[in-house]
Amino acid sequence: TTHTITVEPLGTELQCREDQSILDACLRNGVWLPHACTHGTCGTCKAQVLDGDIDLGDASPYALLESERDDGAALMCVATPRDDVVIEGDVDIEDGITMYPVRDFSGTVAALDEIAPGVRRLVIDLDEPMEFNAGQYVQLNLPDGDNRPYSIANAPHETGRIELHIKRTENGVATAGWVFDGLAAGDEVTLSGPYGKFYFRPGREKPVLLLGSGTGLAPLVSILKTIMAIEDEEGEWEHEVVMYHGVATSADLYDREWFEALAGERDWFTYRPAVSREQFDGRQGRVPALLAQDYPRAGGNVAYICGNPAMVEDTMRALMKARLFPRDIYREDFFDAA
Ligand code: FES
Structure with missing residues (x-):
């Protein structure tokens, strides 16, 4: 089932599945809403629900206070629609910045090297180039269907490849169980991106x-x-x-x-x-x-x-x-x- 999301003040309408976060639907349809953790813990993606019924999802009680819930606020990265919904979000983008829609990508591991104790550099050659702003991150899909965020370490003009710096965590399913054990050059990987509001503002003329x-x-x-x-x-x-x-x-x-x-x-x-x-x-x-x-x-x-x-x-x-x-x-x- 999909529902129509209307994003105010833009008035933009887009479709969102019942099992899809409203943030994900917005980012994939070129409506950029602020976000950081994408897991309901930071509060960056908070928006007002003006109309319609949503499931608040796994929103941290610290990131979304009881009183804010009562006032109709929700965290868009974990909220899913139950009905056609109208939201009002902070859709402003700074002058001179282009935000790129989130898309799914596939690629091949070009290199995987230990660059410091417990740190690996993973270089992925993408099947299709990704546009992003310097500082943004991708979600790397794990073999078990889950995903993990990693910042992109190469510059946007090198669009055909993505370099990630990955630190090993003990018992981590993404790291100890995969990137540090099993993943090798030549393997196929999938990811989505670009995400995040941490990005370079080249127009700011300062040190x-x-x-x-x-x-x-x-x-x-x-x-x-x-x-x-x-x-x-x-x-x-x-x-x-x-x-x-x-x-x-x-x-x-x-x-x-x-x-x-x-x-x-x-x-x-x-x-x-x-x-x-x-x-x-x-x-x-x-x-x-x-x-x-x-x-x-x-x-x-x-x-x-x-x-x-x-x-x-x-x-x-x-x-x-x-x-x-x-x-x-x-x-x-x-x-x-x-
Ligand atoms: Fe962090 Fe949604 S709570 S992006």
Whole structure:
């Protein structure tokens, strides 16, 4: 059974199956609603149901409060229609940004390499190119029919392939049970995308801070490679780009030689490893602590943060203390997918 979803204030009508989330139907039909976790836990996709009957799905009581439910709010990533439904969502997209509809893709594993202890780089050659914005993510389908989100680590201009950085989690069905055990070059995989509201705003004429921990570096590398492409195309990039990579030990600093070489070639780029459990370059510490030392004043920058929730929160706080306002900070809370 399908139902008609009307999305206000656009007035756009689209079809949604009873077993499909309203968010999924919107994203696949080119109506972009804000979203992040797509699993009912972050609250980003909250919208008002103006008319019709829905199933609220597996909405976390913290992401959707009882009082909000009573007022007709719902989380579109887990809500499914029981009837024709009218919703009102935050459909605004910033000027100069194109959002691409979500689609299903198939591809072949081109490479799968261990790049740090417990971290693999998975490169997939897609059968059809995917358009996306630097920083967005895909949902990789697992052999058991479930899926897991991974940020895309390559730049959008390389549309025919997708590079993902995958961290092993003990007993994780996606990682320990598949990517780290069994998956091999030449295998067929399927995925959907692009997803997410964490993406590069190339129009913001400011120095850029790229702040990542662990495999949260992936979307930041996509942004970095996009800036390199802009420089190559336009002949210049005039803003400083400083990238911090937070890890436990120097062995976890994957692609370090590549970043160091790049920093040697492009004078706008600085690479700062933040190693927390051993001395490195005479320093030791997490990203928020090193940032606080290096930037007593951070105003005038635009920051992109991606890491585990504690790292993102602490980094936000360090930036705000250094007078960088939330409007200049973009964040992605990254849960290592099991
Ligand atoms: Fe996170 Fe829906 S609750 S995207």
